[in-house]
Amino acid sequence: MATIEARGLRKMFGTNVALGGIDLRVEEGRILGMIGPNGAGKTTALNAILGLTSYEGELKVLGRDPWTNRDELMCEVSFIADVAVLPRWIRVSQLLDYVAGVHPRFDRAKAENFLARTTIKRTSKVRELSKGMVAQLHLAIVMAIDARLLVLDEPTLGLDILYRKQFYDSLLNDYFDRSRTIIVTTHQVEEVQDVLTDLMFIDRGRIVLECSMEEFDSRYLEVMVNPEHLAAARALKPMYERPVFGRSVLLFDGVDRDHLEMLGEVRRPSIADLFVAVMTGHASKPEKANLGIEEKGVLR
Amino acid sequence: MNAQSNIVPDAAGGSASSHRHATPQPFYWSVWRELWENRSIYIAPILVAVVVLFGFLVSTVGLPERRQEVLLDAAKAGAKIQEPYNTAAIMLIVTAFIVGVFYCLDALYGERRDRSILFWKSLPVSDRTTLLSKATIPLVVLPLVTFAVVVATQLLMMLWTTVLLISHGMSPASTWTYVPLFRNSFILLYGLAAIALWHAPIYGWALLVSGWARRATFLWAVVPFIAIGCFEKITFGTSHFASMLKDRVMGFAPKAFAFQMHSVDSPQLTPGAYLSSPGLWLGLVAAAVFIVIAIRLRRYRGPL
Numbered sequence A: 001m002a003t004i005e006a007r008g009l010r011k012m013f014g015t016n017v018a019l020g021g022i023d024l025r026v027e028e029g030r031i032l033g034m035i036g037p038n039g040a041g042k043t044t045a046l047n048a049i050l051g052l053t054s055y056e057g058e059l060k061v062l063g064r065d066p067w068t069n070r071d072e073l074m075c076e077v078s079f080i081a082d083v084a085v086l087p088r089w090i091r092v093s094q095l096l097d098y099v100a101g102v103h104p105r106f107d108r109a110k111a112e113n114f115l116a117r118t119t120i121k122r123t124s125k126v127r128e129l130s131k132g133m134v135a136q137l138h139l140a141i142v143m144a145i146d147a148r149l150l151v152l153d154e155p156t157l158g159l160d161i162l163y164r165k166q167f168y169d170s171l172l173n174d175y176f177d178r179s180r181t182i183i184v185t186t187h188q189v190e191e192v193q194d195v196l197t198d199l200m201f202i203d204r205g206r207i208v209l210e211c212s213m214e215e216f217d218s219r220y221l222e223v224m225v226n227p228e229h230l231a232a233a234r235a236l237k238p239m240y241e242r243p244v245f246g247r248s249v250l251l252f253d254g255v256d257r258d259h260l261e262m263l264g265e266v267r268r269p270s271i272a273d274l275f276v277a278v279m280t281g282h283a284s285k286p287e288k289a290n291l292g293i294e295e296k297g298v299l300r
Numbered sequence B: 001m002n003a004q005s006n007i008v009p010d011a012a013g014g015s016a017s018s019h020r021h022a023t024p025q026p027f028y029w030s031v032w033r034e035l036w037e038n039r040s041i042y043i044a045p046i047l048v049a050v051v052v053l054f055g056f057l058v059s060t061v062g063l064p065e066r067r068q069e070v071l072l073d074a075a076k077a078g079a080k081i082q083e084p085y086n087t088a089a090i091m092l093i094v095t096a097f098i099v100g101v102f103y104c105l106d107a108l109y110g111e112r113r114d115r116s117i118l119f120w121k122s123l124p125v126s127d128r129t130t131l132l133s134k135a136t137i138p139l140v141v142l143p144l145v146t147f148a149v150v151v152a153t154q155l156l157m158m159l160w161t162t163v164l165l166i167s168h169g170m171s172p173a174s175t176w177t178y179v180p181l182f183r184n185s186f187i188l189l190y191g192l193a194a195i196a197l198w199h200a201p202i203y204g205w206a207l208l209v210s211g212w213a214r215r216a217t218f219l220w221a222v223v224p225f226i227a228i229g230c231f232e233k234i235t236f237g238t239s240h241f242a243s244m245l246k247d248r249v250m251g252f253a254p255k256a257f258a259f260q261m262h263s264v265d266s267p268q269l270t271p272g273a274y275l276s277s278p279g280l281w282l283g284l285v286a287a288a289v290f291i292v293i294a295i296r297l298r299r300y301r302g303p304l
Helices: A042-049 A092-102 A108-116 A131-143 A161-175 A213-219 A227-234 A257-261 A271-284 B002-012 B026-037 B040-059 B063-072 B074-107 B109-113 B127-167 B173-178 B181-212 B217-236 B240-250 B252-256 B271-275 B278-300
Strands: A004-013 A016-026 A031-035 A056-061 A077-080 A149-153 A181-185 A198-203 A206-212 A220-225 A240-244 A247-253 A264-267 B257-260 B263-269
Touching: A004 A042, A016 A042, A016 A206, A031 A042, A031 A271, A042 A056, A042 A149, A042 A181, A077 A131, A092 A108, A092 A131, A092 B026, A108 A131, A131 A161, A198 A213, A198 A271, A206 A213, A206 A271, A213 A220, A220 A227, A220 A257, A227 A247, A240 A271, A247 A271, A257 A264, B026 B040, B026 B127, B040 B074, B040 B127, B063 B074, B063 B127, B074 B109, B074 B127, B074 B173, B074 B181, B074 B217, B127 B173, B127 B181, B127 B278, B181 B217, B181 B240, B181 B252, B181 B263, B181 B278, B217 B240, B240 B278, B252 B257, B252 B271
Parallel strands: A031 A181, A031 A198, A077 A149, A149 A181
Antiparallel strands: A004 A016, A004 A056, A198 A206, A220 A247, A220 A264, A240 A247, B257 B263
16 A cells, blocks of 8 residues: 555645646655745645645545544554644644653654754744754654654745755654655755655646656756767757856766766756756746656656 | 655654654643734733722722611612622623724734745644634633633732721621622633633634625724614615624623622522523534635635
8 A cells, every 4th residue: 555645636726726637646764855846836735734724636645545534544544744744832742742651653752862863842832943953853753653654745935955964864864664654845955955866846736747766867967068068969959058157067868978978067866956857847837848748657 | 665764764763753742732732822912812811900900909998987877778789799790790891892803804814924824834833723723712711811810900909908898897798799709700610611602703703704804803893783784774764784683792691690689799690591592502503514614725825
């Protein structure tokens, strides 16, 4: 059984299509990054998965229907919806008491351990903590929950670089194992590039790209083309071209590496580069993007 | 894949699992949660009690002399001596009602406004448990708090009077005979239960509005009733709706008690009349409907 299985997942807000019937399958043990512009439908998709919003179509999370079984599902699913959703009036000790009191899979000792590594005091109220400390506190709670699926929606928004780095380090070193699944959305794609096992781009309620990071590494290559080879390189139909320091950098999909090395300096593109390439291509030719990816399934 | 995922954490976390709660108690902890967040539930009654006690303290200047006069008219002595004790109880009951209504108006609105609903919904606590724990505050917790505060306040008033009378070489017996603390406490407990159940639809309505309104919960809760009352008055010149509302707020008194000559002293308890009044049961049905709607609303509503 996949952790998440969706078929034709749709959600409308009035006449706006938030999710235009997406198909999705996330296997156990994956770390999926959902990347997309604002309003692309990422949060709507996550909300549907978490039982926070109704939807049309088929959706099973850990074998359950999230909309009708949210409370049951939350025994095995954790999420951080935003950096600032911990109630501001609560004391750290009260928060631990409460979660320990209601959650069958919460290990209080583990949470206390994580907190011992921070400067957060048990007697502090959340409103007295800095934004970074609130994120640490929320992470400490979530990591002490033995969940099978963790959903993170912009978990590091507004945090400084140190906290962001620490956040993903803790997550990978102290939490993640192959029996858990993590979904993360973020605009700070550079910091999750080495964390993810799978990548998904969403735009206007549709999945426009879906691949594993191994596929990403083997398929997409970026070449800083030597000026004399520019015409030859363009003939290979790059996905995207951008000028860098007066030279052209071309992004290719599925072109042989040896071939490209004759044209210039080859390197692994960043997720951000691919994102820009896919989004601009997608925007200009919404039906058939020039990279040949428009629906999932083409890739797999 | 599945079997493996079940085995690994168990084997690894075998020793840790002993630290975990064997059985989660979402309802119990959710009620505590409400008390942590809304300290006005006990602070407001205590503050009012302090004011009442201070007022009583001031009023007892020259009490020993007056007490002698009061005792001359045996027919009215009881009422006269009991009066401040009844006033204290009524003040605290009114306070609890106001606290309860405002608590309910904020109960589902506050968590949407500060987005903490996203945290609460990330825990395995159903919307029903959440709503029931919130409804427990005005229906059970506030009456119990009121009871404790009223009894403590009355006891302090009596002790102070006793000290004052003894220091003036008088017997404190008049206070203790005319203010039957145990009987009063029993009447109070009965009255608080009768009031809470009678007011249940008011709290239920407040919870519903709290879960529905995007702003100004108090206005949404109150204005429709004023509008209906005005409409009726202007169109038909009658005020049945207004008297219906008045009955909903005050109507428990004539049903649950039989008073002697328009006095609140030593009322007779009439639980039979109270329990057989349609107003009680219609109110409870309305309260249940409002709370069921509020449960649905919480499921659909996200942060504002």
